[in-house]
Ligand SMILES: Nc1ncnc2c1ncn2[C@@H]1O[C@H](COP(=O)(O)OP(=O)(O)O)[C@@H](O)[C@H]1O
């Protein structure tokens with residue numbers, strides 16, 4: 294009887310390390326791109342959610358509620374199976390980036406909105422009184438101040454974003470989880486494959502999570 | 517400094533003493549069921565120094581905030597320098613550039629240095645070159661006695677110093693009108709005078725000022741006209757001599773007797 298973590302399985306994994314390296318690289322790439330997309334969407338929709346215009350608030354609500362109240366897996370499946378019907382062909386990794394980016398964009402929008410609302414009302418009034426428009430006031434006065442407040446929760450979002458790129462495995466997405474899965478379903482060496490994958494995610498997420506905790510402590514100390 | 521501001525203003529507008537710079541016509545403001553401003557008609561002339569007094573909650577802040585549309589009137593018109601800013605699609609932001617506001621809580625930008633507080637809007641909104649904005653900013657800081665704090669952050673200053681910076685920030689927009697909403701009410705008593713001194717100095721220049729305050733000494737010293745507000749109405753208006761020596765309304769007398777104790 295051979296154990297799931299038998300030495301020769303680890304040796305096989307070590308021999309095939311480029312497979313895991315490729316997956317690790319793709320996961321990092323997808324994470325970075327999805328994070329950029331999520332931040333962009335999060336800032337735009339977070340600002341809309343704090344805007345004085347009803348229509349902007351309404352659009353913010355629809356986006357946030359729809360995305361937050363449906364599973365990420367369904368959203369990604371929808372993109373994967375639905376987009377080709379609309380004549381939109383995208384590489385699998387891009388689908389992952391869009392799916393995960395849009396998903397976390399909704400959470401970041403809420404973080405940004407809360408951050409904006411934590412800034413004293415007098416700040417935007419001072420900006421308005423000087424002739425700033427709403428968007429100028431946001432850009433030069435409110436968001437730079439809100440950035441300090443939202444940095445810790447934003448970093449936490451980055452952590453779950455990295456982990457959530459693993460949904461790509463479900464749509465043959467070429468990420469770390471996908472490579473590990475397909476490598477081990479060929480040879481049935483699941484044990485070492487999954488442990489290695491977990492360690493690699495940990496290596497990405499733990500420093501980020503620690504950074505979030507540090508930022509939280511620093512913000513707490515500043516108050 | 518003052519004469520320079522003077523010529524600025526003469527260039528920018530055709531006003532003579534007595535022209536109306538701020539005009540409020542039939543202005544009402546409701547907050548839900550609360551009727552905070554009741555049919556306000558008010559006209560402030562170019563270069564006039566108008567002081568607004570009245571008990572807390574009488575609508576003074578709402579009145580002055582309707583002048584630059586931080587509060588939008590529920591009905592009525594506000595006309596600034598001939599532009600009806602309450603009209604749909606009025607160039608509100610543009611008009612606001614020419615009328616600066618000083619707040620009770622200072623509202624300096626905490627993430628910017630003192631000098632950056634002064635230059636942010638001139639550079640971004642009015643398109644003034646950075647070097648020029650810096651130079652003018654330093655001149656105004658000197659005028660309020662804070663040139664040595666140019667590179668400090670607001671949180672490093674006392675309340676009185678912050679309010680003087682806020683006044684310098686307002687001045688660096690080269691406004692025609694300055695609105696003050698209880699600029700000394702949040703200050704420790706020993707810091708009130710330094711701010712009032714700056715405001716008196718300003719008042720001697722040609723700028724139009726609307727000042728909500730409880731500082732009766734200031735009102736006497738600089739006001740052309742004092743108005744007394746109560747429950748959303750202008751109950752009484754007149755030059756300070758008349759106003760303080762023989763007010764006509766019972767409620768004005770009552771208010772003055774409390775505040776002048
Ligand atoms: N944004 C607001 N929402 C609701 N009520 C308000 C608001 N601003 C002011 N009020 C109310 O309007 C009245 C007048 O307020 P304000 O103009 O601030 O008076 P003052 O400056 O004379 O103390 C008060 O009863 C106040 O509670």
Ligand SMILES: [Mg+2]
Pocket residue numbers: 576577578698
């Ligand atoms: Mg007030």
